[in-house]
Amino acid sequence: MGRQPSLWLVERGEAVMSHVIAAVSTGSQISAIGILRLSGSGCAQVAGQVFRPKSGRPLEEAPNRKLVLGALQDRQGRVLDQCMAVFTRGPHSYTGEDTVELHCHGSPAVLAAGLEALYQAGARPARRGEFTKRAFLNGQMDLTQAEAVIDLIEAETADAAANAAGQVGGALARRLEPVYSVLTDLCSHFHAVLDYPDEDIDEFRLSSYTGALAGAQETLTALLATSARGRVLRQGVRAVILGKPNVGKSSLLNALAGFQRVIVTERPGTTRDTVEETVLVGSVRLRLVDTAGIREASDQVEALGVARSVEAAQGADLALFVCDGSRPLEPEDREAMEAASHARHAICILNKQDLPCQVERSSLPFETILPVSAKAGTGLEALPPVLEALFGPGAACDGSILTNARQTDAIRRALESVRRAQEGLAAGFTPDAVLTDVEEAMEAMGELSGRTIREDITNRIFERFCVGK
């Protein structure tokens, strides 16, 4: 995973432009309500030229965070809509600036005309994510929270939403804060002793930070361990169905579709198109890959060649190996079993239970074997608990699960640096050699939260050690 350039990092520290921005914050479809949103100093005056409060009191004098009834007017001064406005004064707003929301009826034409009128009144179009970006630049949230806002909007299951909501609330930031703080202490202590030799500062002993580094390592390791579940939470479980022809793969697919609505996605690939179907089994989303092959394979010799089965299983979180329980196992079954073993988890679906069973369970090398009849639709009720045990979020989805690839990458790098620092410490390296690793860890963590390392160390020196009197 390469480093991703971050707009936030590039612009942080520069003067925050607070020009009034405006956008439609709701969807583009006709809906009951549509919201026009403004942010920036003077936004109430801008909105006040487009929205006329019924009370006759100017919008900028409206009580804070209270809905005010009024009329929305277009550029010609025609009344377009009866709507409500809410004025939230900074810094206690989402962006940290003054913000106004106009709650209109959700006609795209009304919203477009209202927006145009706001531009005429001096607002400029908001860029993608600009409200949240301002919230970050104004210190209302750190990067992990800002990123979680997008995860929350895009959440496809309640668990994913709950985890993202926890992160918007700062769950991840709070978990990372003690680690960053410990590393900052170590660096600032070292630099303070070095830079201010005459001050009365405790002697710097690297060994006194052994426990702190171990604690940092433990937290980062635990966080990183959540990333596999996090990916599943965000994207669903990548699953493949494997088995020789006629064992009931396509019947299983149909039976699975009975759990809930099937979403079929065609993905034009570089070498071949793949078709993915998504089914919700209990609370787990299964993204079944390569289903086109299965559906079309009835009169083909093989649905997936052995090599392709292995390839598909290698990239999968789950392989569902299907065999026909009414017939003895054949070499082709064993090939499919072998392919299934390449997935992160594999489950055996022992199909055709409505017929006399000819397969010894002991000949199936799987921890989980589910006897089913895809045709009769029996036995599949055992699948949801199995999947939830394997892929469910486990502990409550409270924001402690790492779902974001950028964050995962930064934490991985931070952990590597902390480990190197620990090794250096154990091997008796000089403090400045160890410090390099600690600073690298801080840099990676600074990328996570979006703050800059030098500024923090410097600030901490003056705050904690009261130097510079």
Ligand code: GDP
């Ligand atoms: P695939 O080639 O692995 O996709 O297998 P299909 O799903 O097309 O099924 C092959 C044949 O087995 C069909 O005639 C199905 O009706 C039959 N079949 C599938 N599942 C069952 C089952 O649970 N019991 C019985 N008796 N027949 C089944």
